[in-house]
Amino acid sequence: MTRLRELGHDLIPLEEVRETILRHVDRLPAEEVPLLEAWDRVLAEDLAVKELIPPFDNSAMDGYAVRAGDLEGASPERPVTLRVRGRIQAGDPPGFQLSEAQLPQIGLPQIGHPQIGAAARIMTGAPIPQDADAVVPHELTRFTDTEVTFTAAAASGQNIRRAGGDMKPGEVPVGKGTRLRGPQLAVAAALGLARIKVSRRPRVAIISPGKELVWPGEPAGPGQIRNSNAYALAGLLREGGAAPEVGRIIEDSTHALRREFRRALEGGVDALLTTGGVSAGDYDFVQQVVREDGSPGYVFKAAMRPGKPQVFGVLGGKPLFGLPGNPASAIISFTVFVLPALRKMLGEEPVVPPVFPVRFTSDFSYRGGRTFLLRAAVEPDFEHPGGGFRVRSIGGQDSSFLSSLAAANALIQLPAGRDGVKAGEILPAWWIHPA
Ligand code: AMP
Numbered sequence: 168m169t170r171l172r173e174l175g176h177d178l179i180p181l182e183e184v185r186e187t188i189l190r191h192v193d194r195l196p197a198e199e200v201p202l203l204e205a206w207d208r209v210l211a212e213d214l215a216v217k218e219l220i221p222p223f224d225n226s227a228m229d230g231y232a233v234r235a236g237d238l239e240g241a242s243p244e245r246p247v248t249l250r251v252r253g254r255i256q257a258g259d260p261p262g263f264q265l266s267e268a269q270l271p272q273i274g275l276p277q278i279g280h281p282q283i284g285a286a287a288r289i290m291t292g293a294p295i296p297q298d299a300d301a302v303v304p305h306e307l308t309r310f311t312d313t314e315v316t317f318t319a320a321a322a323s324g325q326n327i328r329r330a331g332g333d334m335k336p337g338e339v340p341v342g343k344g345t346r347l348r349g350p351q352l353a354v355a356a357a358l359g360l361a362r363i364k365v366s367r368r369p370r371v372a373i374i375s376p377g378k379e380l381v382w383p384g385e386p387a388g389p390g391q392i393r394n395s396n397a398y399a400l401a402g403l404l405r406e407g408g409a410a411p412e413v414g415r416i417i418e419d420s421t422h423a424l425r426r427e428f429r430r431a432l433e434g435g436v437d438a439l440l441t442t443g444g445v446s447a448g449d450y451d452f453v454q455q456v457v458r459e460d461g462s463p464g465y466v467f468k469a470a471m472r473p474g475k476p477q478v479f480g481v482l483g484g485k486p487l488f489g490l491p492g493n494p495a496s497a498i499i500s501f502t503v504f505v506l507p508a509l510r511k512m513l514g515e516e517p518v519v520p521p522v523f524p525v526r527f528t529s530d531f532s533y534r535g536g537r538t539f540l541l542r543a544a545v546e547p548d549f550e551h552p553g554g555g556f557r558v559r560s561i562g563g564q565d566s567s568f569l570s571s572l573a574a575a576n577a578l579i580q581l582p583a584g585r586d587g588v589k590a591g592e593i594l595p596a597w598w599i600h601p602a
Pocket residue numbers: 375376377379380392393394395396397442443444445446448451491492493494
């Protein structure tokens with residue numbers, strides 16, 4: 168059933184457009200992948216700790232494992248010398264004992280003659296002897312192969328990393344919905360997981376209608392321009408966690424659009440993305456196809472600048488994002504609408520990326536009446552007492568300009584009800600990509 172929301176001339180706040188879109192986007196199923204392939208994927212299950220990490224008490228230093236009690240009162244004037252009873256390397260099994268009784272039970276190399284008041288040479292990460300309670304770094308001692316001399320007392324527990332000090336059973340160090348980067352993969356590895364459940368990467372077809380478009384590397388005839396949007400979107404999709412499938416440049420016709428949509432859907436994509444053909448021009452066929460084939464189909468006039476015309480529909484059960492063709496409008500629309508939709512497909516939390524505060528460093532005027540999405544380069548502001556981020560530079564804001572977008576890293580949201588911002592004002596921004 169085709170259900171069309173013809174929204175007439177009413178401008179709709181971008182938040183409402185986004186909520187409408189998000190209602191029609193579902194989370195993709197999870198899949199299990201080898202840990203090394205899980206980088207940049209979104210975790211589909213909580214990582215649960217089942218054992219103590221680290222699994223055993225171990226040394227934080229290369230030094231000597233001792234009983235703190237044996238070093239009581241040690242000072243440069245009254246040094247304490249202990250026998251070195253063994254050497255414990257990272258990878259040796261726990262169980263070494265400083266005290267005599269247990270010595271024969273373990274197969275570690277024993278040096279010198281057992282006696283009361285002993286130490287063991289120990290390496291970082293090696294298991295602490297059962298009866299030691301401190302480690303003294305070797306650079307604070309004088310030592311030979313058989314003896315070690317201390318000139319200061321030791322505190323019980325010093326330089327010992329306790330079993331479970333990092334993670335304990337029942338804890339969730341990395342939660343469902345987290346994007347996995349190096350440190351999160353390290354947690355999974357430390358927990359012993361060789362495979363991990365992640366959301367399927369959304370496969371997104373990029374289709375480029377426009378008689379004027381040619382690929383880079385091809386000669387551009389009179390009246391032709393390069394298809395830059397396909398590259399912008401391929402990059403942004405990757406950064407958003409999707410797998411872009413760059414499709415064809417096609418003529419401006421409903422026939423060509425339908426053919427490419429069908430081809431992509433038969434190929435199993437999870438979403439369709441077009442740029443251009445959504446305004447009210449004579450060759451703007453994307454909105455016509457969405458009106459006729461979408462179930463539902465929406466043609467929005469979003470109360471934002473740039474990016475007023477927006478088309479969204481569900482085609483063959485998959486979301487179709489019909490972004491405006493102007494390069495800046497396309498990229499900004501992607502950030503505002505498509506990125507949250509991808510995050511929802513991935514189960515990434517929060518679905519809408521959080522805004523952050525940016526301080527203006529000079530006055531800025533803009534056309535009001537619609538939310539103005541200002542592309543700007545922002546930078547950390549250590550000079551301001553409140554910290555945060557400040558505007559570094561603002562390039563040309565024409566919706567066809569690419570250069571200022573390439574120089575920008577943020578999109579600052581300026582209210583529709585005004586037409587200017589004063590130096591010192593703080594407004595919310597999204598990252599296009601982090602500083
Ligand atoms: P349209 O909505 O199709 O009229 O496109 C609006 C503007 O965006 C026109 O100047 C188009 O040439 C331009 N445009 C459309 N698609 C692309 C694209 N893939 N790459 C670069 N510019 C484009």
